[in-house]
Amino acid sequence: MKVLVAVKRVVDYNVKVRPKSDGTGVDLNNVKMAINPFCEIAIEEAVRLKEKGVVTEIVAVSIGPKVSQEQIRTALALGADRGILVETDVEVQPLAIAKLLKAVVEKEEPKMVILGKQAIDGDNNQTGQMLAALTGMSQGTFASEVVVEGDSVTVTREVDSGSQVVKLALPAVVTTDLRLNEPRYASLPNIMKAKKKPLDTMTPEDLGVDVTPRVTTLKVEPPAERQAGIKVADVAELVEKLKNEAKVI
Numbered sequence: 001m002k003v004l005v006a007v008k009r010v011v012d013y014n015v016k017v018r019p020k021s022d023g024t025g026v027d028l029n030n031v032k033m034a035i036n037p038f039c040e041i042a043i044e045e046a047v048r049l050k051e052k053g054v055v056t057e058i059v060a061v062s063i064g065p066k067v068s069q070e071q072i073r074t075a076l077a078l079g080a081d082r083g084i085l086v087e088t089d090v091e092v093q094p095l096a097i098a099k100l101l102k103a104v105v106e107k108e109e110p111k112m113v114i115l116g117k118q119a120i121d122g123d124n125n126q127t128g129q130m131l132a133a134l135t136g137m138s139q140g141t142f143a144s145e146v147v148v149e150g151d152s153v154t155v156t157r158e159v160d161s162g163s164q165v166v167k168l169a170l171p172a173v174v175t176t177d178l179r180l181n182e183p184r185y186a187s188l189p190n191i192m193k194a195k196k197k198p199l200d201t202m203t204p205e206d207l208g209v210d211v212t213p214r215v216t217t218l219k220v221e222p223p224a225e226r227q228a229g230i231k232v233a234d235v236a237e238l239v240e241k242l243k244n245e246a247k248v249i
């Protein structure tokens, strides 16, 4: 069974992002980039399924500038077998990403596509759902457990009220939530081996997809600074302040 995993290059989650001075976007100069954490979880899940003998091949796909090869190489070091880079310098939005992934799905015919539930840069939480809609594949989003049996996959989903278990016919789209697994670190020998694994490059034009943005970002600004809190001496003072200053009771 072949699995496709979508990995996005994003600003490392440890970095405190800053908007550009003209407010047109986030300043990416000299900023550490990494695989989106939910995509790391997606790779890990595919690798675990391969270790269990369920999956035979893992293909890591990334859409973005040439440097996104770095994140594909990381995915290869973590256990993916080969990579595909859809190279573009345009900032591609979720619908176009989903269309590109659909084109790759049509070429590769995987039984399952695993994506992160969201990318931590745009927080869109759209691509997996759009891909499922465009391809007609079943979808199990926010997965905290994935069990493949024959021609179906049972996905435990994290929903507001607890967990929901759905059984999907393959091929299916699965998006990962935090509790699905804890990704491993790439070992040095695997990082070296990853350099020799195959990585194909194609363009949106090759796949016949128009990636022109449909949404314009008007302004990016940091959230308002929070005011410092105060300490109160006792409950009486707290009640007094809530009543007379905050006027909430």
Ligand code: AMP
Residues within 6 Å of the ligand: 006, 007, 008, 009, 036, 038, 039, 042, 061, 062, 063, 064, 092, 094, 097, 114, 115, 116, 117, 118, 119, 120, 122, 123, 124, 125, 126, 127, 128
């Ligand atoms: P989003 O809908 O933007 O929050 O992204 C959800 C998931 O879609 C990510 O975790 C990735 O698995 C996938 N994805 C989004 N953008 C890209 C991209 N440029 N390249 C590869 N995968 C992507």
